[in-house]
Amino acid sequence: xxxxxxxxxRIASLFEKERRDRELADxxxxxxxxxxxxxxRAGMTPREARGQxxxxxxxxxxxxxxxxxxxxxxxxxxxxQDIRFALRMLARAPxxxxxxxxxxxxxxxxxxxxxxxxxxxxxNPLPYPHPNQLVQIAELYPRIGEISISYPNFLDWxxxxxxxxxxxxxxTNNFSLTGAGQxxxxxxxxxxxxxFPLLGVKPIIGRNFTAAEDKRGAAPTVMxxxxxxxxxxxxxxxxxxxxxxxxxxxxxxxxxVPSNFYFCCESTNFQPGDAxxxxxxxxxxxxxxxxxxxxxxAVGRLNPGVTLAQAQxxxxxxxxxxxxxxxxxxxxxxxxxxxxxxxxxxxxKPMLILLLAAVGFVLLIACVNVANLLLARSTARSREFSIRxxxxxxxxxxxxxxxxxxxxxxxxxxxxxxxxxxxGTTAALRALPQTLPRASDVGIDxxxxxFTLAVCILVGVFFGLVPALKTSxxxxxxxxxxxxxxxxxxxxxxxxxxxxxxxxxxxxxxxAGLAIRSLVHLWNVNPGFDAHDVLGFGVRYLLRxxxxxxxxxxxxxxxxxxxxxxxxAWNPFLPRMPRPRSLAxxxxxxxxxxxxxxxxxxxxxxxxxxxxxxxx
Amino acid sequence: MATNKKSDxxxxxxxxxxxxxxxxxxxxHGYGMARRIEQTSGxxxxxxxxxxxxxLLKLEQxxxxxxxxxxxxxxxxxxYYKLTRAGRKQVGREAQEWEQTISILAExxxxxxxxx
Numbered sequence: 099x100x101x102x103x104x105x106x107x108r109i110a111s112l113f114e115k116e117r118r119d120r121e122l123a124d125x126x127x128x129x130x131x132x133x134x135x136x137x138x139r140a141g142m143t144p145r146e147a148r149g150q151x152x153x154x155x156x157x158x159x160x161x162x163x164x165x166x167x168x169x170x171x172x173x174x175x176x177x178x179q180d181i182r183f184a185l186r187m188l189a190r191a192p193x194x195x196x197x198x199x200x201x202x203x204x205x206x207x208x209x210x211x212x213x214x215x216x217x218x219x220x221x222n223p224l225p226y227p228h229p230n231q232l233v234q235i236a237e238l239y240p241r242i243g244e245i246s247i248s249y250p251n252f253l254d255w256x257x258x259x260x261x262x263x264x265x266x267x268x269x270t271n272n273f274s275l276t277g278a279g280q281x282x283x284x285x286x287x288x289x290x291x292x293x294f295p296l297l298g299v300k301p302i303i304g305r306n307f308t309a310a311e312d313k314r315g316a317a318p319t320v321m322x323x324x325x326x327x328x329x330x331x332x333x334x335x336x337x338x339x340x341x342x343x344x345x346x347x348x349x350x351x352x353x354x355v356p357s358n359f360y361f362c363c364e365s366t367n368f369q370p371g372d373a374x375x376x377x378x379x380x381x382x383x384x385x386x387x388x389x390x391x392x393x394x395x396a397v398g399r400l401n402p403g404v405t406l407a408q409a410q411x412x413x414x415x416x417x418x419x420x421x422x423x424x425x426x427x428x429x430x431x432x433x434x435x436x437x438x439x440x441x442x443x444x445x446x447k448p449m450l451i452l453l454l455a456a457v458g459f460v461l462l463i464a465c466v467n468v469a470n471l472l473l474a475r476s477t478a479r480s481r482e483f484s485i486r487x488x489x490x491x492x493x494x495x496x497x498x499x500x501x502x503x504x505x506x507x508x509x510x511x512x513x514x515x516x517x518x519x520x521x522g523t524t525a526a527l528r529a530l531p532q533t534l535p536r537a538s539d540v541g542i543d544x545x546x547x548x549f550t551l552a553v554c555i556l557v558g559v560f561f562g563l564v565p566a567l568k569t570s571x572x573x574x575x576x577x578x579x580x581x582x583x584x585x586x587x588x589x590x591x592x593x594x595x596x597x598x599x600x601x602x603x604x605x606x607x608x609x610a611g612l613a614i615r616s617l618v619h620l621w622n623v624n625p626g627f628d629a630h631d632v633l634g635f636g637v638r639y640l641l642r643x644x645x646x647x648x649x650x651x652x653x654x655x656x657x658x659x660x661x662x663x664x665x666x667a668w669n670p671f672l673p674r675m676p677r678p679r680s681l682a683x684x685x686x687x688x689x690x691x692x693x694x695x696x697x698x699x700x701x702x703x704x705x706x707x708x709x710x711x712x713x714x
Numbered sequence: 715m716a717t718n719k720k721s722d723x724x725x726x727x728x729x730x731x732x733x734x735x736x737x738x739x740x741x742x743h744g745y746g747m748a749r750r751i752e753q754t755s756g757x758x759x760x761x762x763x764x765x766x767x768x769x770l771l772k773l774e775q776x777x778x779x780x781x782x783x784x785x786x787x788x789x790x791x792x793x794y795y796k797l798t799r800a801g802r803k804q805v806g807r808e809a810q811e812w813e814q815t816i817s818i819l820a821e822x823x824x825x826x827x828x829x830x
Contacts, residue, residue: 104775122767125744128792129763132745135788161764168768168775 111169180502198468202511205464207518208457210550218540227298234441235396238432246391258416261409262398266293269394273344287371304338304353312378320349324357326372362442362535388427410435442535459606469561470595476569497566504562512554728769733805736797743792778804
């Protein structure tokens with residue numbers, strides 16, 4: 099309490115210095131006068147009295163100085179002095195200052211940009227309540243690894259587990275929306291009724307699905323995205339209870355999912371949809387086959403206090419029970435749990451860390467560059483420092499002055515870098531919206547600002563310290579005599595700087611070269627057929643009847659509608675590009691459903707050559 | 715040799731001397747305080763103003779003393795210091811601490827009486 103009061107007063111005394119100094123001088127003067135009067139009374143001559151009093155008082159200036167040190171905060175006052183001096187020095191060398199600030203802005207800006215991505219994607223918690231309880235669930239299959247889950251198995255997990263508050267399955271399932279203006283293909287997702295409650299998502303209007311709606315044979319219901327609700331239904335609140343036509347069947351609208359709902363993405367096989375329907379209401383016999391792993395996954399929320407390992411053990415015992423109960427379907431399969439966040443960022447994490455390292459090197463190069471500039475400049479300033487040293491400045495005082503200058507440079511660079519970064523990340527994210535999970539979570543928040551500030555200070559000390567140490571110990575005699583000619587030691591430091599700069603640049607160059615080489619390799623992956631000039635596109639039909647009949651008119655229609663099309667191959671399955679990791683061979687399953695231009699199709703298949711194959 | 719040499723006030727003791735002096739004498743100006751402390755020490759101590767002024771300032775910042783301009787007995791303007799209420803309490807506390815320190819030190823300085 100006392101200390102706090104004292105500090106407040108010390109801070110207050112940073113202002114109105116002149117008045118306070120005058121008062122101190124008055125105090126001292128009155129003190130000396132009182133002493134003189136005493137001396138006179140003791141019988142001294144006026145001259146003697148004054149002399150004795152001054153002698154007794156001692157040095158007036160040192161007394162004032164020690165008083166001032168107690169009065170204010172000396173560290174802060176000298177810092178302020180240093181800052182003003184540094185600003186004057188930099189203003190006198192605008193070219194140098196501009197180059198240094200720009201160099202640092204690039205380095206710090208790149209680091210801030212990448213760190214803001216790392217922060218948003220890797221560090222920030224997921225945008226759900228208690229995100230650490232969330233787990234992604236897949237099935238495991240020998241020799242293949244992770245596979246999607248089977249719905250009957252999922253229902254048994256829900257029944258038999260002891261570690262989850264809630265489990266939800268989902269699967270992408272697009273729809274054709276008709277009867278509401280222009281027919282449209284909308285992204286859809288089949289979800290368990292528990293899916294949105296599990297993630298803590300509340301509908302803007304309406305409600306989530308009920309358990310009864312998530313049962314086979316239930317009347318079809320749908321939840322729309324806020325986006326679709328806006329564009330198709332004008333955000334009308336009386337949409338609830340109305341029906342829309344999806345894939346030719348009527349679905350009753352029960353709720354609208356807010357547009358800030360986000361669930362990632364490629365690594366979890368999820369895409370935010372415009373229409374969500376209950377997964378259990380599927381009326382498809384195949385869907386209920388235990389052997390059918392239909393491309394869906396599950397997400398679960400652990401009971402409070404349950405660890406991932408405990409849940410994994412629990413689910414493994416569930417899996418064992420299932421493999422005994424259903425030896426045909428489940429004898430080999432297991433269950434794999436992964437923390438949801440780790441799963442989201444699994445693919446992107448190494449790349450982000452690599453990028454962070456790369457921009458770290460860029461920053462190092464920038465630092466060394468600026469350090470070199472400072473060193474070159476200090477040669478020109480060595481006379482100034484010699485004079486200061488001759489006047490009694492200590493080495494630590496001079497170093498502090500120089501570090502203030504470099505910190506000022508780095509903070510200016512950091513501020514500019516922050517601008518560059520905030521502008522750069524927004525631009526970059528707009529350019530690649532799909533590739534990065536949690537892109538919307540990327541931004542400049544308090545942690546990013548703290549990171550930038552820390553980088554600024556570290557960088558300031560880092561590039562300022564060596565030149566400061568070099569300049570603050572000038573050979574007084576030599577420098578003053580020669581008018582500031584550099585010494586050989588200084589050149590040696592510069593040589594070391596240049597060498598390390600080249601080394602750092604080489605590391606970056608080699609790294610970038612390797613990355614580009616990998617990219618070229620990726621581009622040159624052989625897809626198993628000649629992909630040159632081949633375009634792929636899909637067409638969906640609305641089948642009015644449940645009976646699936648071959649649609650043979652389409653290729654002919656396309657051929658006549660687009661006369662420039664040289665050749666149209668028709669295949670119910672378009673081969674996918676093999677993923678480099680799984681090395682799956684695309685399936686050319688044409689069978690009897692050959693296109694109307696067999697010549698063309700042959701040409702296409704002719705060019706593919708299967709080296710070896712196995713069942714996938 | 716050292717006995718008749720005047721010594722500077724030891725670090726940390728000046729604050730107590732100031733407080734004690736103000737307690738005994740009532741409001742005093744800086745010069746008077748210095749003289750009083752020197753007298754009380756039987757002129758064995760020398761008060762350095764470079765130490766006294768910051769010490770007064772520190773006590774003032776901590777709220778143990780307050781100061782105001784006044785007029786001396788022979789009509790000279792001077793800054794007068796006096797104890798505040800917190801200061802009065804602090805005198806007792808600090809005096810007690812010092813007495814304790816002194817008694818502990820005394821044990822060491824008379825080794826014959828040390829229990830083994």
